[in-house]
Amino acid sequence: MTALQEVATRKPPASASVRREALYFALRNPKLLIGAAIVLLFLLAGLVGPLLVSATPNEYVGKPMDPPSSEYWFGTTTFGQDVFAQFVHGLRTTFLVGVLGGGIAAIVGMMVGFVAGYRGGLVDEVLNMITNIILVLPALAVLLIINAYLGIRSVGAQALFIGLTSWPWAARAIRAQTFSLRGRDFVDLARLSGANTWKIITREIGPNMSSYLLLTFILLFGNSILIASSLDFIGLGPTEGVSLGLMLQNASQWSAMQLGLWWWFIPPGAAITAIVGALYVANVGLDEVFNPKLRQT
Amino acid sequence: MRRYFGRKLLVYALTFAVAVTVNWMIPRFMPGDPVASMLARANVSQPQAVEAMRTYYTNLFGLDEPLWRQYLNFWGALFRGDFGTSIWVFPTPVSTVIMGAVPYTLGLMIPSVLLSYFVGNRIGAYAARRKLLDNTVLPVGYVLTATPYMWLAVLLAWGLGVVAGVFPVAGGYSFSIRPSLSADFLLDLLHHWVLPFFSLFLVALGGWAIGMRNMIIYELESDYSNYLSALGAPQRLIRRYAFRNAMLPQITGLALQLGVLVAGALVTEIVFAYPGLGSLILKAIQNQDFFLLQGIFLFIVLGVLIANFVIDIVYVLVDPRTRTGMAGASA
Numbered sequence: 001m002t003a004l005q006e007v008a009t010r011k012p013p014a015s016a017s018v019r020r021e022a023l024y025f026a027l028r029n030p031k032l033l034i035g036a037a038i039v040l041l042f043l044l045a046g047l048v049g050p051l052l053v054s055a056t057p058n059e060y061v062g063k064p065m066d067p068p069s070s071e072y073w074f075g076t077t078t079f080g081q082d083v084f085a086q087f088v089h090g091l092r093t094t095f096l097v098g099v100l101g102g103g104i105a106a107i108v109g110m111m112v113g114f115v116a117g118y119r120g121g122l123v124d125e126v127l128n129m130i131t132n133i134i135l136v137l138p139a140l141a142v143l144l145i146i147n148a149y150l151g152i153r154s155v156g157a158q159a160l161f162i163g164l165t166s167w168p169w170a171a172r173a174i175r176a177q178t179f180s181l182r183g184r185d186f187v188d189l190a191r192l193s194g195a196n197t198w199k200i201i202t203r204e205i206g207p208n209m210s211s212y213l214l215l216t217f218i219l220l221f222g223n224s225i226l227i228a229s230s231l232d233f234i235g236l237g238p239t240e241g242v243s244l245g246l247m248l249q250n251a252s253q254w255s256a257m258q259l260g261l262w263w264w265f266i267p268p269g270a271a272i273t274a275i276v277g278a279l280y281v282a283n284v285g286l287d288e289v290f291n292p293k294l295r296q297t
Numbered sequence: 298m299r300r301y302f303g304r305k306l307l308v309y310a311l312t313f314a315v316a317v318t319v320n321w322m323i324p325r326f327m328p329g330d331p332v333a334s335m336l337a338r339a340n341v342s343q344p345q346a347v348e349a350m351r352t353y354y355t356n357l358f359g360l361d362e363p364l365w366r367q368y369l370n371f372w373g374a375l376f377r378g379d380f381g382t383s384i385w386v387f388p389t390p391v392s393t394v395i396m397g398a399v400p401y402t403l404g405l406m407i408p409s410v411l412l413s414y415f416v417g418n419r420i421g422a423y424a425a426r427r428k429l430l431d432n433t434v435l436p437v438g439y440v441l442t443a444t445p446y447m448w449l450a451v452l453l454a455w456g457l458g459v460v461a462g463v464f465p466v467a468g469g470y471s472f473s474i475r476p477s478l479s480a481d482f483l484l485d486l487l488h489h490w491v492l493p494f495f496s497l498f499l500v501a502l503g504g505w506a507i508g509m510r511n512m513i514i515y516e517l518e519s520d521y522s523n524y525l526s527a528l529g530a531p532q533r534l535i536r537r538y539a540f541r542n543a544m545l546p547q548i549t550g551l552a553l554q555l556g557v558l559v560a561g562a563l564v565t566e567i568v569f570a571y572p573g574l575g576s577l578i579l580k581a582i583q584n585q586d587f588f589l590l591q592g593i594f595l596f597i598v599l600g601v602l603i604a605n606f607v608i609d610i611v612y613v614l615v616d617p618r619t620r621t622g623m624a625g626a627s628a
Contacts, residue, residue, distance in 0.1 A: 129308065129311065132308045132312075133308060133311050133312045133315055135553070136308065136309065136312050136552075136555075136556075136601065136602065136605055137312055137315070137316060137556070137598060137601075138555065138556035138559050138560065138597055138598065138601050139556050139560070140556065140559070140560035140563070141556075141559070141560075141593075141594050141597040141598060142316075142319065142594075144578065144590065144594060145319065145320065145323060145590065145591065145594045146323065148582060148587065148590055149323045149324060149587065150323075169553065222443070226443075226445055227560075229445050229447075230445065230446070230447070230560055230561075230563075230564050233445075233447045233564050233567065234563070234564065234567065234578060234579060234582065235579065235582050235583065236582065245445075248445075248447060248448060248451065251451070252447070252451060252567075252568060257451060257454055257455040257458070257459050257466065258459055258466070260455075260459065260460075262455065265448075265451050265455070266452075268448075269444075269445060269447075269448030269449075269451065269452070270448075272443075272444075272445050272448065273440060273443050273444045273445065273448065274443075275443075276443035277439050277440050277442075277443030277444075278443075279443075280439050280442065280443060281436075281439055
């Protein structure tokens with residue numbers, strides 16, 4: 001018991017130094033810094049931008065098909081809507097879908113992965129089977145049917161369904177990690193001291209793979225942005241408000257390509273590519289920060 | 298090996314059952330009266346079509362029959378190849394409409410997926426641990442995987458189609474030509490095929506290159522590689538062994554990516570108005586043709602399951618361990 005108490009009291013300084021070490025390498029990792037900077041830049045544009053433009057995104061403000069000018073930074077659509085206003089509002093939606101969809105997928109994936117990996121046996125068999133089934137089902141096709149019938153009209157509902165269909169690979173990865181931690185001494189010790197499953201998972205196993213969970217969440221975040229933009233493009237996006245995917249859909253539907261309105265379809269796609277690409281690169285950078293083997297010195 | 302295939306087939310059968318059940322359940326348990334709302338939303342002008350739809354819907358939903366009975370009937374119709382009747386092109390059965398579109402989708406997907414897979418893996422394997430090449434392949438790869446399929450398609454259609462005018466931007470073939478087996482038509486078909494194919498090829502390429510590069514680096518650090526180089530084996534030989542080992546996770550990766558690849562093909566088709574399943578989905582959504590949409594859904598699921606099974610067979614051929622039942626891929 002005294003030994004346990006000793007470990008417990010000694011823990012905070014140890015984890016603080018680990019954190020300081022991670023911060024040290026994080027600030028010296030160009031991949032992480034560049035990736036995070038790009039994501040933050042777009043996040044800032046999405047947060048501040050709507051405050052700067054007076055027009056609501058779908059309002060008809062100016063001359064139709066105006067090229068970018070000092071008044072309308074990204075020009076106007078065939079209907080005279082301000083593309084910049086749509087863009088900054090769309091960024092908000094995109095981040096919201098990413099955080100919500102990625103967050104829901106991460107939570108479901110963690111639950112399934114932890115329980116399957118820690119409990120093993122029949123529970124593992126059943127959960128694994130469910131995971132495999134949802135893994136082979138093409139997510140977009142399922143979302144297509146659900147969205148078409150239920151008529152998804154809000155960003156939240158869209159994110160919810162994306163989250164509920166994109167968790168399987170995360171669950172599999174987390175299950176494998178949990179499996180490798182399950183037999184470690186500190187887990188056995190917690191079990192001997194009478195901790196229940198929930199406590200062991202949240203206090204012992206979870207924190208020990210927290211870096212891995214963060215990486216998983218970042219990938220799910222980028223993934224749900226891409227899925228949402230595809231759904232929007234097919235015409236199953238939220239009908240209230242704007243998103244980057246909806247901008248692409250409108251541009252394509254009203255033949256922006258044929259009319260040469262490049263300022264209409266280049267910004268939204270470029271923003272999605274930049275955000276998701278930056279997330280991936282930051283992810284690789286974070287991996288190097290957390291995993292000493294990958295660090296280049 | 299029997300256990301391996303048995304497990305896989307069980308998962309696929311269950312997946313198909315889940316897909317069919319979802320397909321059956323959604324119209325029945327969604328809030329409101331589906332028949333009335335669908336008739337209202339379908340907005341069909343022909344009275345005879347409306348009447349046929351109403352009887353069809355009522356028959357299909359079988360309001361007088363118990364639920365389990367409806368469920369069994371649904372399966373029965375499925376096995377007879379009866380997916381219902383399309384509303385958009387009214388009297389045509391859904392299966393006929395889908396069959397007309399499938400060749401275009403497959404003709405686009407199979408070459409682009411296979412080619413990007415092979416080329417991407419080669420590039421990735423070549424770039425690993427070669428500083429100069431790696432520094433270009435890696436960033437380009439990340440940008441490509443992060444690109445939404447439809448955006449690259451739009452860019453290519455605009456750049457090479459509208460501005461440069463080299464390729465047509467819309468359709469599977471020119472409107473002036475009727476589909477036939479003449480050289481003119483085939484050439485025209487190929488001309489329309491190039492851009493959507495290239496767009497799909499490019500987006501998928503990045504992911505495979507990055508995946509292969511990471512796997513090769515991992516393999517080159519493993520014990521057998523170190524042992525080989527300690528023995529003085531040439532670098533080429535070590536890389537060849539590393540490639541063969543790195544290929545296994547990449548095959549599993551192909552199976553995992555199938556859903557994303559299908560989704561990419563669908564939106565690319567929409568951009569180019571290519572007459573495949575993607576454009577069909579767009580038409581079905583715009584015309585509220587739910588039977589068509591459900592038919593396409595089941596078709597995509599079936600296609601992905603078959604492709605998964607083919608990949609499983611390839612895996613067994615490539616990895617001898619699964620054949621002897623020692624270890625290897627887990628279900």
